[in-house]
Amino acid sequence: MNIVQCTFCKKPFASLGGRACPACLEQIDKDFITVRDYIYEHKHSNIDIIARETEVSKQIIMHLLKEGRLIIDSPDGDGLLVCEMCKKPINTGRLCKDCMGKVASSMDKNVTDNKKPEPKPEEPNIKGSAKIGN
Numbered sequence: 001m002n003i004v005q006c007t008f009c010k011k012p013f014a015s016l017g018g019r020a021c022p023a024c025l026e027q028i029d030k031d032f033i034t035v036r037d038y039i040y041e042h043k044h045s046n047i048d049i050i051a052r053e054t055e056v057s058k059q060i061i062m063h064l065l066k067e068g069r070l071i072i073d074s075p076d077g078d079g080l081l082v083c084e085m086c087k088k089p090i091n092t093g094r095l096c097k098d099c100m101g102k103v104a105s106s107m108d109k110n111v112t113d114n115k116k117p118e119p120k121p122e123e124p125n126i127k128g129s130a131k132i133g134n
């Protein structure tokens with residue numbers, strides 16, 4: 001277990017791998033529902049309006065978008081998020097569909113590439129010991 005600083009409230013806490021402390025995680029879950037409901041009713045909103053209307057911090061909204069829990073319903077995601085590989089605007093997650101496809105197929109490829117060739121059965125050393133016939 002590591003002591004890390006919470007990304008949101010900056011307090012140190014014992015992390016099991018996450019970057020947010022338990023109190024913030026709980027808050028994020030509540031905020032998620034608030035923002036999700038807001039987006040559901042106000043489809044073509046942008047993050048400034050969402051943050052103002054829901055009183056949820058932009059940082060948390062961005063976090064939820066990057067985690068893919070929220071999707072901003074506009075074709076280019078208001079330019080808030082860009083694909084981490086090709087920098088194309090996306091509206092949720094970290095990668096665009098194209099790059100996700102590429103990553104998925106390169107992972108498949110790596111799996112096959114890394115497959116070790118079947119070990120050849122040891123050639124029996126027949127030199128000098130082979131008897132033909134009897």
Ligand SMILES: [Zn+2]
Nearest residue numbers: 006009021024
């Ligand atoms: Zn926190």
Ligand SMILES: [Zn+2]
Nearest residue numbers: 083086096099
């Ligand atoms: Zn991409």
